[in-house]
Amino acid sequence: MKENKKISRRKFLGLSAGAVAGLAFSPSIPTLFAASKKTYDYSILPAGKREYIASNCAMCVNKCGIIAEVVNGRLHKLNPNPEHIKSRGMLCAKGNAGAALPYSPDRLKTPLLRTGERGEGKWKEISWDEAFKYIAKNLADLKQKYENRSTVAFASTEGFQEEFYYYLVNSFGSLNTVRHTTLCLASNIQGWSSVFGVFPDADLLNAEYVIMLGADRAQSLITPDSVNFQRYKPEGQKLIVIDPRFTVTASKADRWYPIKPRTDQGFVLAMINVIIKEGLYNRQFVESYTHGFKDLEKMVQDYTPQWAEKKCEIPAAEIVKTAREFAAHAPRSVIYPGRRSSFYSHEVYVRRTFAILAAICGCWDTKGGVVPRSSIKLNTPEVSFPFFMQTRDRVDKESTDLLKDVVPSSVMCPMIGTGLPEDSCSFLSERDGSWLTFREAVLNDTPYPVKGFFCFKQNPMQSVPNTTKTIAMLKKMDFICVIDMQMSDTAWYADIVLPHTSYLEGWDPATGISGINPLVEFRQPVIKPLFDTKTMFEISGGIIREMLNIPSLWDDIEPDDLKNFKEDVVEGILNRPIQEYIKTQVSNYPGALEKLMNNGFFTVESKKPTYGATRTPGFRFKTKTGKIEILNERYKEFGLFPLPKYCEPKNFVQKSGTYRFLVGRTAWNTQTTTQNIPYLWEIEKENAVWINPGEAGKLGIVSGDYVWIKSRVGKQRIKALVTEKIRPDCVFYSNGWGRRSPWLSRVYKSGASEAEIIEDVLDSISGGTCLHETFVSITKA
């Protein structure tokens, strides 16, 4: 890519030399050298006041430490915080580009009320006062009309202000909330927890042997792992990458196996087969801490490396080698949990299998293995919200037989359990909800109509598979309110859009971040707010205060509840400066507030990594038996297969001329939020679909051609990138492109959206989406 740019720079020189030379004598802006050659004046910053303010990045989920360099009140640059224990002194492309965010002409600057049709793009600027009144009135109307507070659904994504969004949710009393989790890592959490009771981190700093399946830590940045796996790689550590794509991470690996998609579980089961057959597992650990090993031993007998070779298309000898090496380095061997696991319908079982491999080799809670996270507890005020009578249970819990559509027989794995799909989602995490189940329920008005939709910094139009259904879902709404920093594709279809303050202009509450090295972060303003924006703390306060003026919104609660609510929540928290809330949060750690102000984070000595707290006799894991459950007893109760039996759809054949669609990230974009930032946009102006050269040849496609990529639910036009980096049976592009909001001026309609073509397929155990269960055809455009 850069090579081309270099050529174009040369071209520029040749073509425009005469024209540009004329500029030479126009007055130049701050010069580098005013002084003589002997004493250079290197300064490039304008004269005046320079400040360095510590805070934390919010450009993605990682929350890396930043030191903002502010000159005369204007943010010049975001520097990494060298002392930060999570980001370890780095700041990625997105983190750097955050410095442009407050000044972006495309950001939302004032509340907007729709005046035309939905999606027509006609807006009227209104005041916050009007906005709060309008929203409170709509909430009251919805409650009145449907007599059920859960008729208003609240979507949000993680972030420090999200806890105040829940103030609004709980003050209205809806139980329908949907978070990003089921689009991302729900199955990962469920799978690992089903074995160890918790979701662990990998101790990459001390591991001798690391296997990463489907995780691209070089491009999909997760701190500290993305830093540790190269910068602090211990001498001699081996990295095995198993991925249908030759990712940047694969390019760093000692060995890369281009596995056939959807068969990772088979690879790991065969490793378990070898390790048990050859007696390479950790007998003592297995006996002391695990439940169900004998059953596993019996079950894996058929999963030989030869069997797996046929499934995974990786030579049996390589699987045997990997198994022996993994066992030889145990317990300093990591099978990497990673993060996003929204891949396949049996993903929970894939992740269970990973966890079981770690368990039988004793790579648990020990140096160089997978390690439970610890966290620092804050003194966050516990607030109680009124108990509302007119509140029904979540729709994705009650809706039961709507799921045929989202668990098509083509992906049903019979052995996952006969109880499904009628079981709905067996292990749904309350707040997270399940996006696909939720949307099905809304579309079918079952078990009751959902008619209001709030959306805080989530963008379901781009992030939830099958956009056609998302549009249909939005159409069902009487009222849509979106709170964001930019006009997202979802905001474009809203009735009212509220501009959120950027993370560089406001205060964010203290938030604990768990990990092998836990810490507490917060955010403070590094510059004064530039526009008439508010934080969620202020927005919730504003809406709730207006709600209190409408008696009908409080007619289904005990009067005492209302009184306490007014005192505790409204007077006690929302009507006071957020700084007081932060002070209370960290009040049990002396000096914590100063540390936050000076360094953006703090940690506590006693939370330095200690290994082995769970490897003590009598320790109870958070599982039914209190043991590490190779055989999961609760799964048995739910009618799910309790062992990690290999899951594949019955009689599945990939039709010729179709490709499995894979999606992933680049290091310079976060989901759908950053593509429009000029400094990132110039790195990649549209995405491209990776196609293997053999297949491209058959289709008559060369790099740079535009192609149509078509699935059962949609089609997109996109540029082709013909590359050996991908297996012939799949294609790939990065997410966040092909945008529908014209206000994302640079990326509107450029590239292809993944949500438009990915079919909505549910992982019915965790409620997760399966982003890699779609087959597409490709034709030249």
Place this chain on the structure above:
Amino acid sequence: MKRKRYAIVFDTKKCLNCKACTVACKFENYVPVGDDSYRLWVTEMPLEGRFPVLRQEFRPSQCQHCENAPCEKVCPTGATFRTAEGVVLIDYDKCILCKACMAACPYDARFVSKKHDAVEKCTFCMHRVSEGREPACVETCPVRVREFGDLNDPDSTVSRLLNQRAYYQLKPEKNTRPRLFYLK
């Protein structure tokens, strides 16, 4: 005090092709967005091998701060010059935008800056270095591909790395004697 000889040593094998360095440099040095405006770049080296045995490296680069700098030689006004530490810089006031240096540079490290109305390029972030801070691209990198330091100090990281490891330089045939070193 011994005179400093500044240099950057790259361990490109670690490079994630994440572009943090390119974005950091733009903010730090007021380099505007634009395909022709950049002080540093990260090249995707050609993919080697055939599926499924593949290899690929990513190679960041920038002005080499040549000890024998062609750009300096051709500059008619003396705008391009080398400091005592060997950092090649441009006095924007003296630049007449004749672009002789751009044509002379074998590394294509220079471009016309709209901000300065002059040719510009990597300065080794001397405004930071003079305050005891690291260059922006060095500091922000997740995996620490670059180390910046003084070749005249035997204990500096750059000196130690060059003593311990084999290295190469770009376009040695041009006899420019770059101050950028790439570890093998």
